[in-house]
Amino acid sequence: MNCSSKKIKKAEPKRAGTNQLAEQLSINWNTIQSVYAQLKEEGLLLMQKERGTQVADEEQIQRFEAKNPHFSFVEQMIDDN
Numbered sequence: 001m002n003c004s005s006k007k008i009k010k011a012e013p014k015r016a017g018t019n020q021l022a023e024q025l026s027i028n029w030n031t032i033q034s035v036y037a038q039l040k041e042e043g044l045l046l047m048q049k050e051r052g053t054q055v056a057d058e059e060q061i062q063r064f065e066a067k068n069p070h071f072s073f074v075e076q077m078i079d080d081n
Contacts, residue, residue, distance in 0.1 A: 042064055044056050
C-alpha cells in the first residue's frame with residue numbers, strides 16, 4: 001500500500017481486513033496484524049469495528065510525511081523497484 005498523499009484520495013475505499021489480506025497474500029495473520037497496528041499507531045490507518053479499515057485522510061498523511069523526512073526517499077525506492 002502506497003501512502004503518498006498524491007496517490008491516495010480522501011474517499012479511498014476501506015482496506016481489506018487482516019484475515020482477508022493474510023489469505024490473499026499468503027502471509028501469516030500475525031504479520032499483517034503487526035503492520036496494521038504500526039500503520040494505525042503512525043496515524044496512517046483508521047481501524048473501527050463494524051466500519052473496517054480505512055486509509056487516513058490527506059491531512060494526516062501530510063503530518064506523517066512532515067514528521068518523517070526520510071519517507072519520500074523510502075517511497076521513491078519502493079516505486080523504483
